[in-house]
Amino acid sequence: MNPLKPLLEPVIQPVLNKATAIIPIHWQIKGAHAFQHAKNRVGRGRPVPTFKEVPLPEVSTLALQDIDLSNPFLYRQGLWHSYFKRLRDECPVHYQKHSPFGPFWSITRYEDILFVDTHHDLFSAEPIISIGPQPEGLEIETFIAMDPPKHDVQRQAVQGVVAPKNLAQMEALIRSRTADVLDQLPIDEPFDWVQKVSIELTSRMLATLFDFPFDQRHKLAYWSDVAAGAPESTGGNANTDEFFRAAADMAKQMSLLWREKEARKAAGEEPGFDLISLLLANDDTRDMINRPMEFMGNMVLLIIGGNDTTRNSMTGGVFALNQFPDEFTKLRKNPGLIPNMVSEIIRWQTPLAYMRRVAKQDVALNGQTIKKGDKVVMWYASGNRDERAFEQDPDQFIIDRKNVRKHLSFGFGVHRCMGNRLAEMQLRILWEEILKRFDHIEVLDEPGYVQSNFVRGYSTMNVKLSARH
Amino acid sequence: MGKITFVEHSGTAHIVEIAEGQSLMQTAIDNGVPGIDADCGGACACGTCHVILHSDWVQAAGSINADEQGMLGLTPEKTDASRLACQITVSEALDGLIVHLPEFQM
Numbered sequence: 001m002n003p004l005k006p007l008l009e010p011v012i013q014p015v016l017n018k019a020t021a022i023i024p025i026h027w028q029i030k031g032a033h034a035f036q037h038a039k040n041r042v043g044r045g046r047p048v049p050t051f052k053e054v055p056l057p058e059v060s061t062l063a064l065q066d067i068d069l070s071n072p073f074l075y076r077q078g079l080w081h082s083y084f085k086r087l088r089d090e091c092p093v094h095y096q097k098h099s100p101f102g103p104f105w106s107i108t109r110y111e112d113i114l115f116v117d118t119h120h121d122l123f124s125a126e127p128i129i130s131i132g133p134q135p136e137g138l139e140i141e142t143f144i145a146m147d148p149p150k151h152d153v154q155r156q157a158v159q160g161v162v163a164p165k166n167l168a169q170m171e172a173l174i175r176s177r178t179a180d181v182l183d184q185l186p187i188d189e190p191f192d193w194v195q196k197v198s199i200e201l202t203s204r205m206l207a208t209l210f211d212f213p214f215d216q217r218h219k220l221a222y223w224s225d226v227a228a229g230a231p232e233s234t235g236g237n238a239n240t241d242e243f244f245r246a247a248a249d250m251a252k253q254m255s256l257l258w259r260e261k262e263a264r265k266a267a268g269e270e271p272g273f274d275l276i277s278l279l280l281a282n283d284d285t286r287d288m289i290n291r292p293m294e295f296m297g298n299m300v301l302l303i304i305g306g307n308d309t310t311r312n313s314m315t316g317g318v319f320a321l322n323q324f325p326d327e328f329t330k331l332r333k334n335p336g337l338i339p340n341m342v343s344e345i346i347r348w349q350t351p352l353a354y355m356r357r358v359a360k361q362d363v364a365l366n367g368q369t370i371k372k373g374d375k376v377v378m379w380y381a382s383g384n385r386d387e388r389a390f391e392q393d394p395d396q397f398i399i400d401r402k403n404v405r406k407h408l409s410f411g412f413g414v415h416r417c418m419g420n421r422l423a424e425m426q427l428r429i430l431w432e433e434i435l436k437r438f439d440h441i442e443v444l445d446e447p448g449y450v451q452s453n454f455v456r457g458y459s460t461m462n463v464k465l466s467a468r469h
Numbered sequence: 470m471g472k473i474t475f476v477e478h479s480g481t482a483h484i485v486e487i488a489e490g491q492s493l494m495q496t497a498i499d500n501g502v503p504g505i506d507a508d509c510g511g512a513c514a515c516g517t518c519h520v521i522l523h524s525d526w527v528q529a530a531g532s533i534n535a536d537e538q539g540m541l542g543l544t545p546e547k548t549d550a551s552r553l554a555c556q557i558t559v560s561e562a563l564d565g566l567i568v569h570l571p572e573f574q575m
């Protein structure tokens with residue numbers, strides 16, 4: 001028995017569990033951080049893994065049971081494709097016993113993924129949807145990781161914000177902010193598309209969605225990167241202290257923003273179309289700030305959900321059109337293909353590699369028996385390349401692909417991406433505005449890739465623009 | 470041959486023939502009725518085949534199961550007469566059915 005325990009636990013442990021409105025949320029997070037530090041010092045914390053990159057073997061040299069899709073370097077090293085294909089062909093429901101994240105099942109074929117995603121009665125999204133757990137001490141409650149009926153109540157409270165009706169109101173503003181970014185880009189000169197366009201645009205969009213102080217918009221991208229990059233969750237390289245600091249900072253700023261809007265509303269100001277104003281206008285959610293974990297959960301989910309997914313689709317589209325130059329020609333000839341191309345970009349990139357579930361009972365699937373309590377990972381990135389599901393070669397990037405909207409990148413079932421229309425709208429606007437201005441975007445060298453088993457993303461991509469004549 | 474009328478949000482009507490045993494979603498797609506995306510192809514997994522039945526027809530279209538109810542919950546424009554078109558099988562019994570399409574699919 002350690003001597004610190006009786007002192008610390010009664011004071012700090014309950015604060016993150018009980019929805020208390022008395023202690024500001026960011027203090028609660030700082031409290032949890034201090035508690036975690038104390039726990040680690042006395043050796044009671046859960047160890048955080050670190051990942052060191054080594055060249056991975058060709059999949060053909062491995063025994064089936066040694067294939068580990070949770071390796072955070074598989075995407076960066078360009079091996080994901082062959083690893084997934086081998087499992088799809090030889091072992092579509094595959095068990096990995098000894099990964100750094102513990103044992104888990106991999107589901108790699110389109111039809112099986114659809115089965116798991118639509119059976120929330122058999123497969124639970126709780127407690128979290130990454131292969132590994134959330135950082136200890138900061139287990140936030142978000143509805144992406146809740147089962148019905150709790151999930152449905154929470155989602156219904158916020159989904160109006162990104163409903164197409166509301167999006168139509170935001171389109172002009174998003175378009176002018178997009179145009180502004182593109183107008184400032186250098187012509188005939190190398191620059192990093194990720195920083196200057198993808199990050200900039202998604203930060204602007206999120207700042208618009210939240211009516212967040214525009215000059216501080218880069219914080220939104222930063223918080224999202226840190227939150228998605230925890231090593232124990234996704235094999236990323238964010239550090240735990242940074243994680244807690246970012247969470248506390250975010251809680252503080254978002255609460256301030258909420259209070260400010262609440263005051264403006266009370267003073268009779270006309271509410272805007274931003275997320276917080278809409279939450280304040282709804283009877284079910286107007287006092288959400290008094291339920292801190294729910295409040296934080298929703299803020300985090302929207303900030304992360306809307307961030308690197310869209311960002312990496314913005315980069316991925318340019319990369320894909322460079323790898324398949326005939327498609328770029330097709331696009332220039334027929335900009336009417338943009339909406340279909342946007343879906344094809346999202347399929348081809350698959351910005352989130354998977355969602356994870358836990359079996360609620362024993363389930364027989366494709367010849368295997370998944371036991372109650374086992375982790376089950378639905379590899380959307382593999383299902384989107386499943387030759388059995390797509391008529392035209394799924395490894396090709398085809399901007400006028402038939403039935404492309406059946407892709408798995410947004411998931412299916414009750415958790416289907418809430419922001420899918422917003423993401424599609426942003427990408428459509430981006431490409432409409434690009435074609436008005438530029439004749440070509442040339443990718444100059446191999447992009448940099450993010451370390452993660454979850455986010456399929458780019459850290460850098462150098463490009464050069466040629467103006468439209 | 471029985472007929473079904475789809476009414477777009479703009480008011481434009483499309484009168485189509487019943488193909489016994491087909492889903493209402495497929496009936497709309499096969500006849501080029503706009504306004505239904507049907508991303509999941511009829512698996513009751515996307516909610517983008519949302520339609521609103523004329524109030525006289527809610528009963529005749531049959532009951533809603535839990536899966537459909539769950540997916541309909543994702544649609545902010547849901548009404549009491551909302552259904553997913555892929556979960557309704559058309560037959561001569563639905564001759565004269567009037568179906569309204571929402572402004573947007575979500």
Ligand code: HEM
Binds near residue numbers: 310414
């Ligand atoms: C290309 C961009 C995007 C991709 C690929 C993507 C992907 C996903 C995926 C795979 C899921 C889980 C689906 C499942 O479990 O079946 C999801 C859920 C979600 N996404 Fe997205 N997303 C994108 C953009 C956005 C945006 C822009 C927002 C918000 C503004 C957003 C907010 C959410 C939310 C709130 C959920 C949880 C839905 C629920 O559990 O009911 N996403 N997204």
Ligand code: FES
Binds near residue numbers: 554555
């Ligand atoms: S087509 Fe997807 S729910 Fe009906």
